Amino acid sequence: MDSSLLANAQTVVARARTGDPEALASLYRAFEVPVYNLARRICRTAEDAEDVLQETFFEVCRSIGRYREEGSLWGWVRTIAASKALMRIRRNKYRDTDELHDEFVGQRQEDTHLRMDLEAALERLSETSRAVVWLHDVEGYTHEEIASMMGKTPSFSKSQLARAHARLRVWLGEEGTL
Amino acid sequence: MTHLSMEALLGLREPGLEPGAATAREHLNQCPLCQAELDRLHQRVARLKALPPLRPGRDRWPETAARYKAERRRRRSRMAVLTGLATAASLAVVVGIGRMTQPASPTGEELHQTMERSQALENALSAYNPEGRVLDGRTARMAQELEDRIARVDRELEATELLPQEPPQDQLLQLWRERVGLLDALVDVHVTRASNAGL
Numbered sequence: 001m002d003s004s005l006l007a008n009a010q011t012v013v014a015r016a017r018t019g020d021p022e023a024l025a026s027l028y029r030a031f032e033v034p035v036y037n038l039a040r041r042i043c044r045t046a047e048d049a050e051d052v053l054q055e056t057f058f059e060v061c062r063s064i065g066r067y068r069e070e071g072s073l074w075g076w077v078r079t080i081a082a083s084k085a086l087m088r089i090r091r092n093k094y095r096d097t098d099e100l101h102d103e104f105v106g107q108r109q110e111d112t113h114l115r116m117d118l119e120a121a122l123e124r125l126s127e128t129s130r131a132v133v134w135l136h137d138v139e140g141y142t143h144e145e146i147a148s149m150m151g152k153t154p155s156f157s158k159s160q161l162a163r164a165h166a167r168l169r170v171w172l173g174e175e176g177t178l
Numbered sequence: 179m180t181h182l183s184m185e186a187l188l189g190l191r192e193p194g195l196e197p198g199a200a201t202a203r204e205h206l207n208q209c210p211l212c213q214a215e216l217d218r219l220h221q222r223v224a225r226l227k228a229l230p231p232l233r234p235g236r237d238r239w240p241e242t243a244a245r246y247k248a249e250r251r252r253r254r255s256r257m258a259v260l261t262g263l264a265t266a267a268s269l270a271v272v273v274g275i276g277r278m279t280q281p282a283s284p285t286g287e288e289l290h291q292t293m294e295r296s297q298a299l300e301n302a303l304s305a306y307n308p309e310g311r312v313l314d315g316r317t318a319r320m321a322q323e324l325e326d327r328i329a330r331v332d333r334e335l336e337a338t339e340l341l342p343q344e345p346p347q348d349q350l351l352q353l354w355r356e357r358v359g360l361l362d363a364l365v366d367v368h369v370t371r372a373s374n375a376g377l
Contacts, residue, residue, distance in 0.1 A: 032234065034231065040232040058242050058246055058249075061246040119229065138229075158188070165222070169222070
């Protein structure tokens with residue numbers, strides 16, 4: 001993130017609230033990469049992630065007047081981004097089922113000597129599992145928060161995370177007892 | 179010996195006390211294999227956090243800003259209709275009283291007409307749907323410049339609405355005239371471009 005924005009965050013937000021295009025552009029520049037990164041880690045394609053980036057900042061521009069400065073600015077932007085990314089994966093209605101992944105695991109069991117790198121393994125997860133892994137393990141959301149954003153239960157989020165880690169462990173060729 | 183499941187290992191990382199956490203911890207303390215598995219889990223999460231950030235392939239700000247500006251303009255247009263109605267209503271009262279006492283100021287009526295003209299141009303632009311069309315570079319630059327200037331006028335209009343006292347009508351009239359002039363030019367840019375391209 002752009003530290004110069006963070007140093008002047010209050011001024012930039014105050015100006016952005018009046019619709020000042022330069023201030024809004026500053027917000028975009030400051031959070032463009034983390035928002036895109038979050039979206040790209042969750043969405044299947046770069047195009048989807050770019051759309052999420054645009055949707056997020058359109059919403060930021062529209063709603064900056066409602067930002068109460070109770071939490072961090074990044075926390076507020078990130079919640080919008082996460083919600084837009086989850087909406088995108090719901091809307092796409094990809095065949096985000098376990099069939100594909102079980103099939104893939106079956107193949108993997110035959111060639112477990114072949115290690116994947118973490119990026120590739122993450123990419124192989126279903127969008128829902130990847131979203132849970134990213135939001136929980138990297139962004140630090142709780143299972144309750146993820147469940148609320150996804151319209152599911154915390155148990156759903158927990159079991160998605162456990163299954164995702166079990167798969168990552170196999171795909172990464174990590175030896176163990178489980 | 180039954181080792182800890184992935185769910186149980188993940189539960190140990192949660193801040194609160196997960197169901198069965200005490201038993202799981204007890205097993206963990208005695209089981210080097212599960213300790214190693216938990217270490218691997220911690221390392222995997224650390225590696226996930228350390229992945230380099232991915233960057234967008236292209237700049238999406240111009241599109242986002244244009245979309246936001248267009249939405250503001252539409253919002254302004256809707257507000258103008260409401261303000262226009264209110265102005266018309268107050269004008270009717272003023273004219274009614276004016277007929278009884280003295281000639282009405284032409285400014286109020288002209289303001290109302292200018293707002294109506296602005297609305298008509300907005301409708302024309304909306305029907306033309308410029309956002310859904312591809313523009314050549316020169317037209318896009320001209321349209322963008324006009325959009326920026328309209329946005330500036332809109333901000334000034336919004337600022338006058340936030341004033342504690344009623345803004346002078348001639349000041350409002352001047353801003354609305356400027357807005358109509360810019361919208362006229364914007365319609366012209368789009369329509370001329372469309373007719374030149376035979377669209």
